[in-house]
Amino acid sequence: MRESLLIHVGERPDQPIHWLVYNPAEDEIIASGLLADAAALSGLTEKARNRDCTLVVPCAQVQLQSVKLPAKWNRKLAQALPFMVEEQVTVDIETLFIAHGNAYSEAEDHFINIALVNRQWLQNWLEVFAEADIAVVNVYVDALLLPEPEPQRASAIAINDDSFLVRCDQWQGAQLEPGWAASYLTAAGIEVLDLYSPLPSGELAIETQSHEDKFELPLAMFAKATSPINLRQGIFAYKKKSSGWIKVWRPAMVAAAVTLVFTLGVKGAQWYHYTTQAESVKQQVVSSYESAFPGTKVRPHLIRNQIKKALGSQGQDGEAEFLMMLQDFADIVQQSNEFVTQTLRFDQRRKELRVGARAKDFQSFAQVKARLEQRGFNVDQGSLNNDGESVIGELRIRGE
Template sequence: MRESLLIHVGERPEQPIHWLVFNAVEDEVIASGQLQGADALAELSEKAQHRDCTLILPSAQVQLQSVKLPAKWSRKLAQALPFMVEEQVAVDIDTLFIAQGDAYSLGEEHFINVAMVNKQWLAHWLDMCAEADITPAKVYVDALLLPEPAEGRASVLALTDDCFIVRHGAWLGAQLEATWASEFLTAAQITALDLYSPLAEIPTAVEAHSHEDKFELPLAMFAKATSPVNLRQGAFAYKKKSSGWIKVWRPAIAASVVTLLFMLGVKGAQWYHYSQAANATKEQVVSTYEKAFPGTKVRPHLLRNQINKALGDSGSSDSARFLVMLQDFADIVQQSEQFVTQTLRFDQRRNELRVGARAKDFQSFAQVKARLEQRGFEVEQGSLNNDGESVVGELRIKGAQ
């Protein structure tokens, strides 16, 4: 797991902001500190690079509720959720963002946990983080990061001398001030406190149990905790930022892909064309062999052996001379994908094979001519004509005398 940056903000932008860099693998605090306010968030820009960023909100700005449902949780109920909680809030429901927690059942009754926060307030903090090049993937509520207490108890963590947060259930939390903390604890029927930091003034009428072995920086405790809800959902869902080089090279990559697909299409069409031409040439060779040796059964995959055997049986006959030339010519044509045979005629008197062909360019004719001459044939090249995107012409091949 990578290192993480936690940022704990206050209710107002001008209040101090606490931050901490934590390494979960080593269970180690790398660095921590305090900013004077939101205007100083840019000081954390470098620390946010290549780290998982978490924004932690104060409980005073988030209202936690368990909403009773008419049926089991579904998408239809999600659309009706604002109407279900409207009567339980003192502000215009349209100003609130409702984050959904877990849905659960108690007997025959169904519930869902929700966390409600002012839309404009949350958007403002996320905008300020974005301006500082900080992109929190998670947004948590501070009280819900405290250990979940037993019934009738509350987990307590001091933020300042006169302010602390409490968690008094799986989905219950609050931010308290010393002046009215006792009244809240009594109303919430909390009889005992589990302290995870020193508390300047312990409220009356409750027992306090100090867990000194677990005392540490508040953000260090938050870094190790698991939150039951992430407020980055719905309209505030986290969108992973693309790497800078991808944005720069995206047009070039797209153009390369299009070019590659086009080239594959062209190559595929060429392969199909040459495959068809090879099949046509093969059929011509088989047809010519059958005419030269009537009554024989041609096996295409054994044609070379059949020709060699026929040559041995025919000696120096005209058919043998023709087959020698045809065999060599077929070998050479197979080596040149750009050269396609269109007609074959054998002049027995001249011992000459006349080939009408179509090729990609003049050079293709020259290559076939040169290869035939290397086999000992005398080759005359007829007139060549440019026919659009290809060249057509004739070769006259004479066997050795």
Template sequence: MTEKLLVRVGQSQQEPVSWLIWSESDSQIIASGELEHSGLLGELTEKASGRSIALLLPASDVQLKQVALPTKWNRKLERALPFMLEEQVASDIDDVFIAIGEPATIEDKHFINIALCDLAWLQSWMSVLDDFDIEPTVVIPDALLLPSPEADALSAIELQQQWLFKGENWHISAVESDWVSDYLSLTPESQVVHYSPAESLVCTKELNAKADEYDLPLAIFAKGLNALPINLRQGIFAAKKKQPQWWRDWKAGVMAAGVALLAFVSVKSTQLVMLQNEADAYKAQAMDVYKQAFPNKVVRPHLLRKQIQNDLDALSGGEQGGFLELTNHFVSIYSQVDGFDPETFRYDHKRNELRIRAKAKGYQTFSQVKSILEQRGIEVQQGALNQDGDYVIGEIRIRGAA
């Protein structure tokens, strides 16, 4: 993104909010303005779309420190850092957000540059921006974006009745205009390089005006974004990985399709379970019939089909071939008659007669079975029928050629 939106907030959400849109490619201001308070940040929502966003925090609310280290910076020291700082901060260390910058070496001594601010305060600002769909990629104290000063000098700019200063060795400050003279009398630097008019700046320091570079403070800060010394968008404030645009465009459709697919799979799974249960019932019924037909045989469920085929092949080639023919005629009725359950089979090979004792839900079921078999040219003789509770028990004799 070649355009950047800079949003500079105050200490409280009732203070003015400055903003500026900067063109990186043209190095010029596209638009700028000031909101009376944070409640008007919604006016920047559209301006934030398609642009990288930098949140500038007031230097007065962010403290920079250089922490001395016993050795080079490493992961173990990073975990120990809060304990190293516990006695150096006035508040509870758990209430402080610690942002880690670059390690530094000064006269062969190791340091780590850090930034400290109130955790709840920064969380509140991030929450307000999120409410208006403004997501900064950079969070940094404003004065830290001033041009880096030369040795023995301070960089300075005036912003909203304050002077912002940046010195060497990881030092920034924000000073009310009425106190600038007192502040500068205490600083060791002998020169102040200022990027805004300094007629009101009274001090004993040498003043070096960068008149050719005078510009809006946020425009000066925008140029400093090219070399970030630190970004507070880390740790608990680390930016979440953005979803690709195609996913955001298709997310609703994909989720709907997923729900539909899940429902389809659930229905099919239920149907599969029902079919499996039905298949198990048929298999159990087939085993019962097989046991009745071949009482001396051991049933092997996983080989049942093959057992039946082998036994039928044996019957078709021997004197019991009539049994196979009569059985085939009888089996054909299962697809046509409901509620007819054979209980025993007896075959008289001398008379070529198959006797079936069965139970049915009514007398008409036996009549239906007899009619179907007779239509197939089979001689059928029906025995006595007796009522047994909800069922009718009876016998049917099927006779082939003797």
């Protein structure tokens, strides 16, 4: 798992910024610190390299709601959602960004959890991080990263000397000051406050329960938590940047791809040419066999065995010798990609197979001649003529 960099900002750029580097594989805090304001964010640029950066925003800037739906959540309802919540907000709905959380049902009623945040405020923060060359992968709401409490209870943790965060249920949170915290908690129906750090001094007027074994820095708790919503969605969805080396090598990669396609095309054409040539030679062998042995059924894939049997039954007469030469010649031609047979003629009197052919060069003729001689044939090479891009000539093939 990749290490993560969490950065907890305030409502304004001139407020202090807390940061923490966390290794989830080892459950270890690598480093943490405090920046004076947003202008110092460039000091975290190197720490953000090769780490997943999460921006944690204050819940005071995010309005959390559960909206009752006329039907189960679907794409059409997502488009109609701004009109459904317009009367529940005191500002122009066009200035708000609506992030979608979990959709759920209770009995026959359907709901969707949403988070509303000022569109320009969120855009400004993302631009500040972009200027510092820090890629923000996630945007979480701080209060929703506290432990989810049981009914009539709330989780709380101090974030500075004069305020603390509370999470009242799965989808409700707030940043409170001691002077008016009691009123909020009473109105929310909270009977017990679970403390995950010492709180700023002040009378809460409700029961508290300290979990001292779980006391830790807010960002350390946030790093281990699972957020029920990521504000990095819709128009603010994270778009992964292409690696720098891809940009540098893209022209070469495109050129290589074009070359590969071209090469495959040429090889494919050559394969088709050679396959056609081999098929033509095979048809000549079959045709010659049928002429030599009328009335027999030819099986092309067994032609070698058929010729051997025919030779055994017919003896080494002229027709048999012709077939033997033709079969061996066909085998050798298939091994030579640059040798194309144009004419075949058997001289019955001289027991000689005469082959007219076209080849790429003089060496191709020499290679075919050498291979035939390795099979035990006597081969005379006629005159060879250079015809521009190829060589035309004749081979005379005789048995020993």
